[in-house]
Amino acid sequence: MNEKHRPVASIVVLAYNDKKYLDACLSSLVDQDMPPEDYEIIYADNASTDGSAEYVEEHFPRVRVIRLEKNWGFAEGNNRAATAARGRYLAFVNADTVAHQQWLPELVKAIESDPQVKACHPAGLPLNFGGRHETKALLDVGVMSDLTRYGYIDFTETKLNSGHYVPTLHAAGGSLLVDPEIFEDLKYYFDPSFFIYNEDTDLGLRINRLGHTVLFVPSAAMYHERAPSRRTVLNKKGMHMTFLVTRNRFIAFYKNMYTLEFLLALPLICLGSIVKLRTLPLSPTRRVVYALGLIPYTLMSLVLAAVRFPEYANERRRILGLDRRGKYWLLQELWKRRLPPVTPLYGT
Numbered sequence: 001m002n003e004k005h006r007p008v009a010s011i012v013v014l015a016y017n018d019k020k021y022l023d024a025c026l027s028s029l030v031d032q033d034m035p036p037e038d039y040e041i042i043y044a045d046n047a048s049t050d051g052s053a054e055y056v057e058e059h060f061p062r063v064r065v066i067r068l069e070k071n072w073g074f075a076e077g078n079n080r081a082a083t084a085a086r087g088r089y090l091a092f093v094n095a096d097t098v099a100h101q102q103w104l105p106e107l108v109k110a111i112e113s114d115p116q117v118k119a120c121h122p123a124g125l126p127l128n129f130g131g132r133h134e135t136k137a138l139l140d141v142g143v144m145s146d147l148t149r150y151g152y153i154d155f156t157e158t159k160l161n162s163g164h165y166v167p168t169l170h171a172a173g174g175s176l177l178v179d180p181e182i183f184e185d186l187k188y189y190f191d192p193s194f195f196i197y198n199e200d201t202d203l204g205l206r207i208n209r210l211g212h213t214v215l216f217v218p219s220a221a222m223y224h225e226r227a228p229s230r231r232t233v234l235n236k237k238g239m240h241m242t243f244l245v246t247r248n249r250f251i252a253f254y255k256n257m258y259t260l261e262f263l264l265a266l267p268l269i270c271l272g273s274i275v276k277l278r279t280l281p282l283s284p285t286r287r288v289v290y291a292l293g294l295i296p297y298t299l300m301s302l303v304l305a306a307v308r309f310p311e312y313a314n315e316r317r318r319i320l321g322l323d324r325r326g327k328y329w330l331l332q333e334l335w336k337r338r339l340p341p342v343t344p345l346y347g348t
Helices: 021-027 053-059 075-084 103-111 180-187 200-208 228-232 236-255 259-279 284-321 331-338
Strands: 009-015 037-045 064-065 091-094 097-099 118-126 139-146 153-159 175-178 213-224
Touching: 009 021, 009 075, 009 097, 021 037, 021 097, 021 103, 037 053, 037 075, 053 064, 064 200, 064 331, 075 091, 075 118, 091 097, 091 103, 103 118, 103 175, 103 213, 118 200, 153 259, 175 200, 200 236, 200 284, 200 331, 236 259, 236 284, 259 284, 259 331
Parallel strands: 009 037, 009 091, 037 064, 118 213
Antiparallel strands: 091 175, 097 213, 118 139, 118 175, 139 153
């Protein structure tokens, strides 16, 4: 790549022991419908022990490899990798994804469609690991992700050829394009204290609070592995994941809401843990059992989140000090959002 030529975009792929996904993911990224010199790909390795970094260096000479000294998690790992990016725009991509050829061109087109747009994310499609995924022909149906009035992310089935961009509250961290021009106000892309989960909710809310727009782009498509069944397993790992998701959701809204606004939204956010069960493949009996169990679990997560609220006091003042939306804006935006029909395409 010509060092004097600044790429249009830098794509950061962060992974930890995800070697099984890297061939499909990186093969799709080097095959975008853009001149190779117009975008760069950075593979950031979170101190994997499965030979991922060596595999990328051997099989993808075009990809720049950054080896992080330890597993920093999704949030801080991406933040550190982003410092090496040279592109006009910055994309964050999960390793367990496969991109359509028009994924990057369409995201770039969307982010340049209006000066207010500072981030955008694509339509989601289910990734069946080991299967064939259409990456060249036009696709028909995918899903849009956004926050519901209950504060969790849900999915709406949508036509991918609609041509209509949709403003969203969150910015899907698994596949996201952002304009680094706003970094000085953001201070960081993903909150490193989250480690993983709901850091993209926090990012989307912060971008919106600054008065900018985050767009869903139906003409850009990204396959992403989703295995809802793994979220229903009652083991130590699953329960820890549920705790992090729930705690970080409370923290994200606390950081981005005024005090009374947050207190008014709190019942909705608490209900979100239970309402979200609608997206999981559970029998009616298990759904009731899980709902009853989630009530004390959610309250415990709220208490543990509240214990950490003082740590975010200064950052919260900084975020709200840059607010261009006004008090109660976020609460009103949440209330406008209805629950979409449960889609078998992606949500379950």
